[in-house]
Amino acid sequence: MEQLNLTYTMCRLFEEITSPIQLKRAYRLVKSNRGAAGVDGVTIDAYGINLEEEIKDLSHSVISWQYKPHPVKRVEIPKAGSDKKRKLGIPCVRDRVLQTSIKMSLEPLFDRDFSENSYGFRPNRNQKQAIAQAKELVQNGKEWVVDIDLENFFDGMNQDKIIHLLSKKVDDKRVLRLIGLTLRSGVMNLQGFSPTLKGSTQGSPLSPLLSNIVLDELDKELEKRGLEFCRFADDANIYVGSQKAASRILASITNFIEGKLKLKVNKDKSQAAPTSAVKFLGITIVTGMVLISAISMKRATAKVAELVPRRTHMPFEMQIERVNRWYRGWSNYYNVTETPSQLRTIESRIRRRFRAQIVSNQKRKRHLLNKLIKQGVSKSVAYGSIYKNRKTWELSHCAAVDKAWNNRWFREQGLYSALRTRLPHWQPLKVWIKLI
Numbered sequence: 508m509e510q511l512n513l514t515y516t517m518c519r520l521f522e523e524i525t526s527p528i529q530l531k532r533a534y535r536l537v538k539s540n541r542g543a544a545g546v547d548g549v550t551i552d553a554y555g556i557n558l559e560e561e562i563k564d565l566s567h568s569v570i571s572w573q574y575k576p577h578p579v580k581r582v583e584i585p586k587a588g589s590d591k592k593r594k595l596g597i598p599c600v601r602d603r604v605l606q607t608s609i610k611m612s613l614e615p616l617f618d619r620d621f622s623e624n625s626y627g628f629r630p631n632r633n634q635k636q637a638i639a640q641a642k643e644l645v646q647n648g649k650e651w652v653v654d655i656d657l658e659n660f661f662d663g664m665n666q667d668k669i670i671h672l673l674s675k676k677v678d679d680k681r682v683l684r685l686i687g688l689t690l691r692s693g694v695m696n697l698q699g700f701s702p703t704l705k706g707s708t709q710g711s712p713l714s715p716l717l718s719n720i721v722l723d724e725l726d727k728e729l730e731k732r733g734l735e736f737c738r739f740a741d742d743a744n745i746y747v748g749s750q751k752a753a754s755r756i757l758a759s760i761t762n763f764i765e766g767k768l769k770l771k772v773n774k775d776k777s778q779a780a781p782t783s784a785v786k787f788l789g790i791t792i793v794t795g796m797v798l799i800s801a802i803s804m805k806r807a808t809a810k811v812a813e814l815v816p817r818r819t820h821m822p823f824e825m826q827i828e829r830v831n832r833w834y835r836g837w838s839n840y841y842n843v844t845e846t847p848s849q850l851r852t853i854e855s856r857i858r859r860r861f862r863a864q865i866v867s868n869q870k871r872k873r874h875l876l877n878k879l880i881k882q883g884v885s886k887s888v889a890y891g892s893i894y895k896n897r898k899t900w901e902l903s904h905c906a907a908v909d910k911a912w913n914n915r916w917f918r919e920q921g922l923y924s925a926l927r928t929r930l931p932h933w934q935p936l937k938v939w940i941k942l943i
Contacts, residue, residue, distance in 0.1 A: 521681040524608050525569045530562045533607035537600065537712070545599030546580045546695045554600040565601055569685065576602045576689055579708045581696035594662060596694060596708030606689060606713040609682070614716055616676050621719060622726035627740035628715030634788045637739045638797060638843050641746070644735050645782050646795045649746035651753040652785045655760065656776035660741040661709035664721055665769040666690045669707065672720050689713060715740070721768065728763055737787070744787050753779035789841065796845045807837060807853050815860035817867045817899065823920070830857060831923040838925035850925050857922070862912050863903035875902075882911035 523529060537551060544550045554561055568574040579596035586593045598606065618629060626637035657663075669690065670683055677683060689711075693702045707714040718740060729736050729745065734756065736745040745760070747753050757779045761772045778785070782792045786800040799807075814830050821829075834857065838850055869875035872893050879889035884907045892907035902908060918924065 520612055520677065520679045521685075524605075524612050524682065524685070525566045527562050527566050529608050529611060530566060530604055531558065533604045533611060534558060534562065536607050536611075537603045540712075542603070543580075543597050545597050545602065546577050547599045547601075549600050551600050554604075561601070562604075565605060569605065574605075574685075574688075576605075576692040578693040578695040578700055579703075579711065581694040581701075593709075595710040598692075598708065598711050602689070602692070603712055605685075606711055609686065609689075610713050610716050613673075613677070613682075617716065617720055617723075621723055622730060622738070624730075624736050625719060625723070625726055625738045627738065627742070628719055634739055634840075635843055637737045638788060638790055641737045641744065641787055642792055642795065642797055644737070644746040645792045648748055649735060650782050651747050651750055652780060652782050652787075653745035653747065653753050653757045653760065654778050654780065654785045654787075655743045655745070655757075655764070656773040657741045657743075657764070658771040658773040659706075660770065661714055661718065662706035663771055664706050664718070666705055666707075668769055669717055669721060672724070686713070721770075724768055725760075725764065728767075729760075739788055742788060744785065746782075750779065790843060797843050798846060799841050799844045799849045803841070804849065804852070808856055810837075811853065811856050811860055815857065815864060817864055819864070826861075827921050831921070834925070835923055842925065847926055854924055854926060858912075858914065858917055859903050861917070861922075862908050863899050865912060866899050866902050866908065879907050879911050882916075884911050 534555065538555065541551065544553075565574070577599045579598050582595050582597060583592035584595060585591075614630070621629065624640070626632045626634065626640075666687070670687060673683060673686065690707055691703055692708075693700055694708070695701075707717050722738065722741065722743075725743065726736075726738060734745050734747070736743060738744075745753075745756055747756060757777065761774070761777065764770050764772050783794075785791065786802055789800055789803040791798050791800040810833065811830075814833060815826060819826070834853070838853075841850070844850065865878075866875060869878060875893050876886075876889050879893070880886055888910075889907045892905045893902065897905065918927075
């Protein structure tokens with residue numbers, strides 16, 4: 508019966524994708540994800556004004572083969588901790604709707620056979636589950652990691668390989684042709700139009716599913732070899748018990764990826780190393796405990812400095828709102844850490860940056876003196892703190908300034924603290940970790 512249902516689904520796949528009912532559902536998903544306009548300048552809200560007509564036109568154009576995807580709008584954003592740029596693409600809303608509909612139909616067909624060790628871009632799976640599994644493997648004695656870095660993965664995927672893998676389950680050539688059109692839509696940047704002869708645009712709704720389909724071959728190979736691993740998108744870690752095994756597996760898996768999958772491994776960034784020296788999804792596992800990695804902590808500190816500069820004309824309330832928006836997301840992602848002192852470090856840095864800003868805004872020391880007294884600091888303590896030839900950063904952590912603008916004061920101003928809502932099972936870390 509299951510085989511009959513699958514055959515029926517395959518026969519109706521193209522009709523399902525182009526169905527106005529499903530295209531409307533796809534639009535609602537696109538709208539919930541927000542995003543900017545593509546090269547045609549049409550926003551999500553503008554597309555939805557005449558939604559019935561737009562959906563009808565899209566369905567008809569695809570069925571009649573008059574549909575042609577617009578080039579993807581190319582944007583480049585800085586890579587964290589690097590001078591390089593990450594290339595992202597913004598398809599037009601119309602194309603995002605169609606791609607989302609394709610994904611809605613294909614995902615159930617492929618996801619059921621994906622590896623249990625794959626966690627990225629899949630329904631009901633997330634990075635916290637991947638980290639939990641990685642921790643379990645380390646606690647079971649797998650304290651060496653084969654950390655594989657794929658160079659320009661999304662841009663480097665072989666399009667013929669993608670279509671070949673899709674054809675193993677999708678026998679409707681209309682669907683394959685439609686996906687081929689999407690892959691070859693090209694990109695538009697400041698220099699003009701460029702064809703896309705390889706890869707799948709990072710930022711398009713369909714790319715995450717296609718990436719999992721390509722890398723599922725890697726998962727199956729690792730399972731066939733009896734290796735224990737975690738993969739989140741193109742971030743793959745293999746856990747073994749010794750340095751010798753890790754070095755051997757790194758070499759053989761690199762050959763498999765470059766030979767069979769037609770992908771390029773970044774040999775400078777790939778490594779066989781102890782778990783304590785490897786960053787996985789922004790965390791590091793040290794003596795079986797999950798910590799925010801040193802690199803992630805360093806980047807967070809730099810982000811705080813960006814959000815709270817020494818001098819600014821931005822109102823204080825607006826700065827608080829901006830910091831809260833970032834820190835809520837950051838702390839929610841990193842609340843997997845098993846030591847709250849790491850979050851405490853970032854929260855302390857946020858408050859100290861604000862204190863330094865308050866100090867910098869006082870043009871004269873007597874102005875700062877008056878402000879401290881107004882905040883309830885005794886004149887003798889205030890005077891003794893600020894007339895010691897201290898510079899701004901040192902002043903921002905002196906006794907008088909700490910007392911005037913203490914943690915309670917910041918809470919009253921609405922500054923968010925993840926520590927006040929932390930999980931009760933968190934315990935202080937009892938090992939010394941040097942964090943940058």
